[in-house]
Amino acid sequence: MKIFKYLTFLFVAFTFISLSSCNKEDDDPIETTPTDPFEGLTYIGETSAVGAGAIVKIYADEELFVGYNTIYVALYDSANTTTQLTEAHVTFMPEMNMGMMHHACPFENPSTTVESGTNAFKGAVVFLMPSTAGTWTLGVHIHNHANHQEGIAILPITVTEPSEPKLITFESEIDGTKLFVTRITPLSPEVGVNDVQFGIYKRENMMSFPAVNDYRITMTPEMPTMGHGSPNNIDPISTGNGMYDGKINFTMTGYWRVHLDFSTATHEIVKSGQYFDITFQ
Amino acid sequence: MNTFTNKTIVLIVGLFIQSYVISQETAKVINNDSLKNAIDLNSMVIFGDTLEVELKKMDPTSDLRTDELVQELEGVSMIRRGNYAAEPTFRGMSSGQLSVTIDGMKIFGACTDKMDPVSSYVSSNNLESVSVSSNSNHSSQGSNVGGGFDFQTKGPQFNAKKKLTGSAGIGYQTNGNGRLANFNLNYGDSAWAVNLNANYQKFDSYTAGGGEEIRYTQFEKVNFALSASWMISTTEIVKAQLIYDDAYHVGYPALPMDVSFAGGRIYSLSYKKYIKSGTLSIKAYGNNITHIMDDTKREFVPIHMDMPGKSDTYGAFLNAKLRLNRKHTLTLNPDYYYNVSFADMTMYPNDPTRPEEPSMYMITWPDVRRHSGSLLLSDKFKINTSSSLTYSGKMEYVTSEIFSDFGIRQLEAIGKDGSQPSNYVLGNVAILYQKEMSDSWSLFGQGGYAERQPTVSEGFGFYLFNSMDGYDYIGDPSLNKEKAIKGSLGVNWSKNQTRVEGKVYHYQFQDYIIGVVDSTFDGMTIGSNGVKVYENIPAASISGFEINFMAPLFKKLKFQNATQFSYGIDHHKDPLQMIPPLQNTTKLGYIHNDLEFRVEAVLTALQNNPRTNAGETPTPAYGLLNLHMQSPFTLFSHTWSTSVRINNILDTNYWDHLDWNSIPRPGRSFVFKVSMTF
């Protein structure tokens, strides 16, 4: 009886192999290349975290820009560069050197667990200026849990201004605090209902930009060219970490302006008359 | 009298003797000039409420346009948006409430702004008859609550004395520099018949009464119709038909846009068999309607827009008419059609400071695909020699689904769910009782219940601008069907050539579909007043009457007077929109030998019951005087006909309540026409 089972298994396996080998011949180039886990992401650069025994490779969703950038930190053992390190503690230290002064920017440190697929540590950095105004470096502090050593990787980076700003800066009308608002989503806006996410940060000092979680946002989309808006939008509300989530509706493609008014939880006006432009086809 | 066929009948319809060309298809010839026979004939062509059907016979060389012909029918008023393709309404009901067919074929206009009513795709010189029926259970009608129009085109004629016959005519209209031409060629032997019909019209802008030029009233139109019949046996005919209609540079002064091109391609194949107890016909058809709106010829356009639309319909039906016995005649009519409607809109910003700004795009009819299947059963029960009862029932299932994801997302953005198909089960019943009280008195009573599904615009339209009230209209895929309970009573007295007929009617609507202002939406069109969303309002009603009187005054002088009135209100007792005011038409005709002379006076009362929130204003009363003369002569052994028409002799400056945005209608105009038959 057992022999019969084995024979069946062999037969099935053989059939399977011969079929898949047939397939290989058919569409050889596509099937044989293993998928790159970083496919679709933009490679920013790499350097070694001296002391931590790790090579740090940085990826992002697109070339770094002024605004909220999702950053993927992939760590490799410096002794064996094909081994990806997944046990580590990663923190960001972005800095801009403007000659006379240095400053940092808001960021979200990655969690201690890696993303499945890329096995990278995923965090975010909100760049406040383009590289034309100075020199940006992205410092990444690594605590390598594999060897319990620490080190810092410092990568020079280039930050560009997107064609449509994704960051607005203003001062609070209440206490003059410098505030930064970034539009995170929609990444690729389309006609219909879109998730919309904003991040709000304030400047505590040149090196500290904590998230602001207790504001209210009133959001009004408009098509300036035609003078109309869209109905049924849902104002973004705070969901923690400086994030505000809502829904924005576009009734047609083209150039939209999203008007934003900010106030405190007690309805004190922080700033009104701000906007983001969103153009899509 | 008529060179077209060997079988000619003469009917009086309205005042004048007009020839009715009847092909062998109908296999029945009536040679009598009483109106009653006209009605009987009518009932042969059209099932049902005989007395409610009006028939207008077409002169093969008619100098009237299709919309001008339709307007002559009792209960009919036209909505005008320009000088082209007026939209017929019947007793204050329009578009989705009526079924409009050409030879029983369902056709749906491709314009989101209703610029192309179905009647615009058939040319007057290709028409055999136009009928309007208040019965919702007319054969091969789409769902409707108000009844429907059917345009019967001329078929090819078999067995002509001469195998090759035809006609050709040219004309000129002074107001608007109108150039007209038509042509018809028929070949017929005992087995084969082919007919080619052509019509061409080109008009510049007309001047209103008083001399003001009304810009954007020009149009150019060409219509070809080719049909061929093959008589397989003495009881079987196969017929193929093709209509090709193109209109160019059509101005619509009541709208912010014109039409650069409107095209219709209409084709069918049908089979008809005469059996001992009746007829059996099967038809398969299709039509492709294209509509391109254009504002590039307009001045002061804030944003140029392209607004093309497409409507394709394919369908088939079977119509079996069986005389079961002396008392019962049964009609069985299964019908199926499929329609795809798509329209979109691209807007081109022209801000010189933002040259990089891309065009804006939205879909106004989101690829709506609609399937409809229906079954109609009716029985005409001859109770006795003087009375009959016709009762019918129809069930229809209509399902409409959006096939554009973009369109579904658009609707989602305004809080409407278009992801699921909209399904409707529609039921219609109608009953008609007719009785001849005496030789001269007859009466009828008609009652029915009808339902209709929302139109594509009502269900799925996305920011469709209506320049009448200045609102953008949004459809709602979850609308309820519209329902109507309707009844009419009619009485007819006729003796010799004198005839009086009166009808009263009432339509009680439930879930009446109408645009209701929704201030949560912004108007999309620049300068619009806001947004109206199609909604079901709980109730509405339309009632009215029609009176028709005709009599010979002297031997050769005939008099006709017709009055029609409709009154419509919604559940708040507010007037409905597009309700024609009281209208009276008097015609005086003189016929001597072949010379025909007619004077027509139209008096329309003030309409001071406008629906103000639909942008309507009171419309002043007006009076019109028209004159028509026609005389044949023989030249080079051919029969020629000349006609002279003077429209609006008094050069009245006027517009009708149903004319959008009170655009004045044409002032005085002379129309000359010469035609010959061979």
Ligand SMILES: [Cu+2]
């Ligand atoms: Cu149009």
